[in-house]
Amino acid sequence: MRKQAMEIVQQEKVGKDIYRLTLAGGLAAVPGQFVQVGVSSTADPLLKRPFSIHYCNGSRLVLLYQVTGRGTNLLAAKKEGEILEVTGPLGRGFPLPEEGRAVVVAGGMGAAPLYYLLHALKSAGRDVTFLYGARTAAALVLQEQYRSLVRHYAAATDDGSFGRQGPVTELLQEELSRRPGVVFACGPEPMLRGAAAIAAGFNSRCFVSLEARMACGVGACLGCVIPGADGRYRRVCADGPVFAAEEVFPA
Numbered sequence: 001m002r003k004q005a006m007e008i009v010q011q012e013k014v015g016k017d018i019y020r021l022t023l024a025g026g027l028a029a030v031p032g033q034f035v036q037v038g039v040s041s042t043a044d045p046l047l048k049r050p051f052s053i054h055y056c057n058g059s060r061l062v063l064l065y066q067v068t069g070r071g072t073n074l075l076a077a078k079k080e081g082e083i084l085e086v087t088g089p090l091g092r093g094f095p096l097p098e099e100g101r102a103v104v105v106a107g108g109m110g111a112a113p114l115y116y117l118l119h120a121l122k123s124a125g126r127d128v129t130f131l132y133g134a135r136t137a138a139a140l141v142l143q144e145q146y147r148s149l150v151r152h153y154a155a156a157t158d159d160g161s162f163g164r165q166g167p168v169t170e171l172l173q174e175e176l177s178r179r180p181g182v183v184f185a186c187g188p189e190p191m192l193r194g195a196a197a198i199a200a201g202f203n204s205r206c207f208v209s210l211e212a213r214m215a216c217g218v219g220a221c222l223g224c225v226i227p228g229a230d231g232r233y234r235r236v237c238a239d240g241p242v243f244a245a246e247e248v249f250p251a
Contacts, residue, residue: 003087006061008080015141017067018109019076023084026058031117032093032209032242035061036217038085039074048087049075050214050237052113052186061086064112064142090217094207094242096120097182101127103175103204104150105195107168107187108134111146113209114186118149127151129175133168133191137161169194176202183207183245196245206245212236 006023014020036048049071054064067076094117102121106114121128129152134140136159147153154171155163164171172195180202185195186209199206212224219238228234229250
């Protein structure tokens with residue numbers, strides 16, 4: 001983990017209230033980790049905001065985020081050439097399977113960290129299926145970029161405006177019934193619980209990336225603590241945000 005000043009090289013709107021931000025500067029991170037970003041040049045707001053790493057390499061860091069409040073509104077107003085203070089990488093990322101098939105499941109903005117995971121899985125030569133779910137077609141952003149990284153792709157929307165109508169977990173059920181694979185999921189908690197239960201039904205390993213309100217990002221403030229399946233508490237920022245499903249969802 002380190003703190004560094006990074007210059008904005010691109011701020012691109014890719015969907016309704018959804019932006020892709022590219023920063024100059026290398027970052028040694030694994031898929032599933034996150035960064036804390038200072039969204040103001042003043043002490044207001046005081047705390048940095050956490051963002052999952054959409055993609056990174058030796059020369060750039062990319063974040064995909066949705067404007068949902070004051071902090072992200074401030075970030076969306078930033079222009080090319082401005083400097084942001086970034087701390088990271090933080091947290092525990094996804095373990096990469098040494099062999100076999102991977103089934104990656106996204107729900108809405110849960111797709112943000114999975115783009116980097118798909119890059120890593122493709123580089124490792126894994127057979128990857130990507131299942132992308134959202135409320136409407138408009139919320140399925142950057143579909144072609146995601147599709148280009150995988151062998152099999154399918155989408156689902158709640159309103160049926162694109163792909164299968166219904167929850168993306170229905171696609172997961174079908175995929176695992178055809179062929180087993182390790183499941184990686186990020187999205188709303190009900191979707192994650194559903195994915196974990198389906199994976200358990202097929203005796204498939206499942207890893208989930210959780211969302212929580214984070215303040216410090218390093219586990220000191222205990223603001224993002226959740227109960228684990230064993231009754232002990234976990235810090236999402238430090239012990240996660242990626243967990244084996246059985247760690248956080250009781251069977």
